[in-house]
Amino acid sequence: MAEPAALLLARGRTADVYDLGDTVLRRRRDGGSLQAEAAVMTWAAAHGVSTPRVVTCTGPDMVLEKVSGATMLESMHDPASAAAAGRVLAELHGQLDKVSAPDGLPTLYGAGRSLLHGDLHPGNVILSDAGPVLIDWTDACAGVRAADVADTWTLISCFDPGGSHVEALRAPLLDAFFAAVDIAAARPWLERVAQRRLADPNTSSEESARIEALCRRNEQHP
Secondary structure, three states: OOOOOOEEEEEOOOEEEEEOOOEEEEEEOOOOOOHHHHHHHHHHHHOOOOOOOEEEEEOOEEEEEOOOOEEHHHHOOOHHHHHHHHHHHHHHHHHHHOOEOOOOOOEEEOOOOEEEOOOOOHHHEEEEOOEEEEOOOOOOEEEOHHHHHHHHHHHHHHOOOOOHHHHOOHHHHHHHHHHHOOHHHHHHHHHHHHHHHHHOOOOOHHHHHHHHHHHHHHHHOO
């Protein structure tokens, strides 16, 4: 698949994002279809979740409205900004709490039919002038909402953020997130979420070790 004649804006674990001017192109590198992701983004936006508008989607190529702003990850530079990020992550989960999953979306966690983003972390939030916008819905699924909270907990605790300066900000980020969500409800789902992350070939050995340590700590929690 030839690369488009456009500026590469970002390179994720499975897809690349290119600048097309007033819009952006999200392209899966493996050639897989983005139709399901486009459909769930359209559904989420129609139900009050802040997400980019889908312009067109054909196979591995999805054209989206361009959302200007830094990612939450890029905006974290001190404990105060990390704590603010934790609160915003909780607010985005609050938006999702009100949304049922569309028909046809696979159920991964429990018998619930709530909409789960499946990858809600600071790198997938753009801080636009109009407010935070949730991007990258590749892993969206249906299930119990507490499992999505457990997934964010796992991600911000264990995954490499791509910048050494962020490592020191994990604690204030987690503290603020924990204070604003129901962590007690999320604890029973942590092991199941962790197993899915451990099975992902994109998870590094260092991240896997952190996930396993997090699960051990959770098991010891009274």
